[in-house]
Amino acid sequence: MERKEFLKKSLALAGIFTMFSQCKKEDEVTPGTVTDSTDTTTCTVTDNETEGPFPTKSPSTYVRKDITDGKTGLPLTVNVYIKNVNNNCAALENALVDIWHCDTAGNYSEYGGSGMQSTNYTSVHFLRGRQTTDANGLAAFTSIYPGWYSGRAPHIHVHIYNGSGTSLLVTQIAFPEDISSAVYKTTYYTAHGQADTSNASDNIFSDSLDNELATLSGDTTNGYTLTHTIYVKA
CATH class of the missing domain: 1.20.5 (Single alpha-helices involved in coiled-coils or other helix-helix interfaces)
Structure with a gap:
C-alpha cells in the first residue's frame, strides 16, 4: 500500500x-447528575455555611409561607428545592426549611441595639419563616428582595432539618449581582444604596458560589421569583 x-x-x-x-x-x-426543571448540576452536598450572627431564635414558631410581616420592598417569591444525595438526589419530602434575611436597610428582626446592628428589632420577627417540603421537595415563601449590610453580599440564610427535627445542613443563597444592582436603584432601596461587597469578595460565597447562586426571573416592576436547589444527606 x-x-x-x-x-x-x-x-x-x-x-x-x-x-x-x-x-x-x-x-x-x-452518575449523580441531576437534570430537571429546576436545576442541572452535579449531585453533591451543598456547601455548609455559618448561621451568621442573626439566626431565628425559635424557628418552629414561624410556620408560615408569607414572611414579609409588614416589611415593604420589591416582591420576591422564594422557591427552595431540597434533594437527597443519599437517594440518588431524589426530592426530599417533609423536610423542614427555615429561611431568614435582612430588610431593605440591612437589618434583621429579633436583634439590635448593639454595635452590630444599632436599630433595635428585638421584639419583632419579620422576614423569617418555616415551611415543610412537598412531594417535589419544594418549600415556597413570599418575601421581599433582601437588602445588604456592610461586608456581605446580598443573601438568604437557610437551615434544613429532617422531619424529626434533626439538622441536615445550614447554608446561604447568593443573588446575581446584575439583578441586585438593578433592584437597589428602585424606590425601596435607594436610601441604602448599592451593596459594598461583591459575591467574589464575600467571605462566604468567594469559594462556593457555584452551588449557592440562585436563579432569578422577573423584573424591577413586578418583582422576582427565586429558584434554588439545595442538596443534603438525609
Whole structure:
C-alpha cells in the first residue's frame, strides 16, 4: 500500500473514532447528575455555611409561607428545592426549611441595639419563616428582595432539618449581582444604596458560589421569583 493511501485510510479511521467518542460523551449520563426543571448540576452536598450572627431564635414558631410581616420592598417569591444525595438526589419530602434575611436597610428582626446592628428589632420577627417540603421537595415563601449590610453580599440564610427535627445542613443563597444592582436603584432601596461587597469578595460565597447562586426571573416592576436547589444527606 502506498504511503499516501495508508495515511488517507488512517485519518478516516481516526475521524470515525473521534465522532464515536464525542457522541458517547454527549449521550452518557454521568452518575449523580441531576437534570430537571429546576436545576442541572452535579449531585453533591451543598456547601455548609455559618448561621451568621442573626439566626431565628425559635424557628418552629414561624410556620408560615408569607414572611414579609409588614416589611415593604420589591416582591420576591422564594422557591427552595431540597434533594437527597443519599437517594440518588431524589426530592426530599417533609423536610423542614427555615429561611431568614435582612430588610431593605440591612437589618434583621429579633436583634439590635448593639454595635452590630444599632436599630433595635428585638421584639419583632419579620422576614423569617418555616415551611415543610412537598412531594417535589419544594418549600415556597413570599418575601421581599433582601437588602445588604456592610461586608456581605446580598443573601438568604437557610437551615434544613429532617422531619424529626434533626439538622441536615445550614447554608446561604447568593443573588446575581446584575439583578441586585438593578433592584437597589428602585424606590425601596435607594436610601441604602448599592451593596459594598461583591459575591467574589464575600467571605462566604468567594469559594462556593457555584452551588449557592440562585436563579432569578422577573423584573424591577413586578418583582422576582427565586429558584434554588439545595442538596443534603438525609
